[in-house]
Amino acid sequence: MSKIVVVTSGKGGVGKTTTSASFAAGLALKGLKTVVIDFDVGLRNLDLIMGCERRVVYDFINVIHQEANLNQALIKDKQCDNLYVLAASQTRDKDALSQEGVARVLNDLAGMGFDYIVCDSPAGIETGALMAMHYADEALVVTNPEVSSVRDSDRILGMLSSKTQRAIDGREPIKEHLLITRYNPNRVQEGQMLSLQDIQDILRIPLIGVIPESETVLQASNQGLPAVHMQGSAVSEAYKDVIERFLGHERPLRFVDAQKPSLLKRLFGR
């Protein structure tokens, strides 16, 4: 049985696509057959982050409209054997997504033996975001440590528990995971960012991980490489911890404590 995981947030620019890419790549590195789908029709980015933009011939919308089959549209990742990408269309808009079409594609992917189907949701609460979450079994809610992002994540959590197929059918609710990205413990200490406690106090869903604020993410996306592949970096380690926790293994939280500035920094400033 494939599991459908939606990566969502409400707010834009918080790290959904970065997370989708690293999460899917991380699952694939664990030997799980994974496909990641870009639901951001019209503003496709996932293929850039995954470094496969030159290989996009057919996209998700072509498959939904039965202009191409899945085998033609699935792009095999160069880094991982078990990873496939289904790119969004850049020339269409969200209205090209139909619920029946999305259901059919997800079903077909399940039939191809994928363990995980990762849906990279667009920002907002309109058609694209609703379609990405509709058939989800689990959700990664990506949140930055600031008030507007927490508010938008709260809105998305409300929709996950009321507008999705599981909610409509009255089945067991979607399993929700909170992923905090761009976390900077030093700035939290200085009161410039919300703390983990502040965020959890509002959202009250289990925390699956904290990704530290880092320039590695920008470097990785410019190289077209999911950040999880940036060996030795804190971001990569943090994403690997997320995968382990997602698969049911306990891992202590890392990268959440403020670093004391070194003596030299204290003497000479930044």
Place this chain on the structure above:
Amino acid sequence: MPAASDPSTSFELKSTQWPLLALALRSADTQQLAHDWQQRYGDAEGFFEQDALVLDFSAIETVDQACDLPALLKLLRNANLQPLAYRGGSNALRLQAAAAGLARADDAIDTVQNRVPSKAQPPAASPVSAPADLSHAGALLIDRPLRSGQQVYARGRDLIVTAMVNPGAEVVADGHIHVYAPLRGKAIAGARGDENARIFTSCLEAELLSIAGTYRTSEVPLPQPVQGKPAMVRLQRNGQGERLLIEPIA
């Protein structure tokens, strides 16, 4: 020749559910009904706000007496109700109803047991006719967290929420509001003007508090003794007018 526009873009036909009021008639005598209606609702103008209504004729199906449908519709429309559909009734009555433009709603299901109270005023104001149905209108109980963008309205009754009400969520009741968790969103009690309605919470951090239209936003911070604490909000009248009184509760 202009290309025909794609019909799928200009509209969308969807099935939807909508809570309606149902008027169950127990007598076909319109004059009697008008008399009883006056007794119960009097001139309580604005009690109904163009609420949609289903006429339930099923209880008077076997009654011989003819029902004066036009008079009934006039009475209801004058009371600011919008009769939309009918259910049950004799063949003659059904023909009349259809001719009057009402839709057939024989499949309508009663989902809510509560009844609309007699008047917007508190029961103390009308000691003569203590309406039994008011005291039995149970509170609406919500056990799930209300998150940003979600809204709950307890029409004609109290509201009890046992989970958090987050910023951007709204809890509205015609009666009292109880929140046994952090209340961080908007709370609007006495939405139809009941000045005796109150708001209770075990942790007051509301964005907005309102009772019978008198409101207070969080722009002025809540007083220290109640901020983040168990508190009760009620409406206080004095010479200068009305204001919200927020008191800690143990």
